[in-house]
Amino acid sequence: MYFEDINSFLDMGGYGLYVWLSFGSAALSLLVLWLDSLFSKRTLLTQVLSEQARQARIKAAAEQSATAEKSATAEKSATAEQRTNGETI
Numbered sequence: 001m002y003f004e005d006i007n008s009f010l011d012m013g014g015y016g017l018y019v020w021l022s023f024g025s026a027a028l029s030l031l032v033l034w035l036d037s038l039f040s041k042r043t044l045l046t047q048v049l050s051e052q053a054r055q056a057r058i059k060a061a062a063e064q065s066a067t068a069e070k071s072a073t074a075e076k077s078a079t080a081e082q083r084t085n086g087e088t089i
Helices: 006-014 016-084
Strands: none
Touching: 006 016
16 A cells, blocks of 8 residues: 555545554553563573472471481481490480
8 A cells, every 4th residue: 555645644544543453552552461461480490499499498408307217216226326335325
């Protein structure tokens, strides 16, 4: 389509208001969708990182608990062995 000047291009043969509102609303919708996706991604990544840190803390606590149990069991068996040998504690 050939337009003689910028005003006739913006007027779009009398339908300029509808055309430019359509383009504007589509562009605004895409911008809002893009921004929402960007913020959702950041939120999701933050949640994933905090969950990974939480899982690491749980694993470390479980390992520490297992180590403490092993040392307590070793102490009890040493105490029991001393009792069977007749040694006093």
